Amino acid sequence: MRLIRHHRSWRIVLAGLCGLLGALMLAGPSSAHVTVHPDSMPAGSGDIELTFRVPNERDNANTVGLQVFFPTNFPLLTVNVLPVTGWIATVATQTLSTPIQSSDGPVNQVVTQVTWTATGGGIAPGQYQDFDVSAGQAPSEAGQAVFKALQTYSSGEVVRWIEVPSAQDPNPPTPAPILTLTKTAATAPESTTSTNSGSFEAIAIAALVISIIGMVGVALLWLEGRRQRPS
Secondary structure: HHHHHHHHHHHHHHHHHHHHHHHHHHHHOOOOOOOOEEOEEEOOEEEEEEEEEOOOOOOOOOOEEEEOOOOOOOOEEEHHHHHHHOOOEEEEEEEEEEEEOOOOOEEEEEEEEEEEEEOOOOOOOOEEEEEEEEEEEEOOOOOEEEOOEEEEOOOOOEEEEEEEOOOOOOOOOEOOOEEEEEEEOOOOOOOOOOOOOOHHHHHHHHHHHHHHHHHHHHHHHHHHHHOOOOO
């Protein structure tokens, strides 16, 4: 009977471990998203380069189009697009009623969107493509520059990467690429707190996994001790 109880205890421990690990997997990101790199820089930075990384999330279609909407509340000044082999880029601009002063002088036009269209096969399943732009200057105010994006597949499907994380929904299923503009050293407070929620989430998950492993180890030692105890 004691051997049977030991087997049942083992099943309980293993079932609990599998359940917890399954919950961790569900809590993590379920798929790759369209992202911007870097995702953080000091406000007012000059001569910057941004990369929009686009993974193909489908098994039966190629990505053949990407449309990125540039924020007008945090405009990038003097934007240029790096050519990508197999793609053609179309840039839309907007004339400002009040020019913005930059290090190179006043700017009266800003880019509002860039559309990349595949001239060949596009991005195949299991692959990704980087789309680069450069800018003479980042916005001078701290905040979040949200680059909403539309990803078009050869099947006709359009994925709208436009959701902004909030307190009610910190991990939306189709988040927009976001560039966080931080305060410069001259205006930053003496003590700052990092807002990189992805890093904190990864650290928390790692700590939880280590805790689970430790609990399982204690349970195994306890069961081994009971097994070796004389009747």
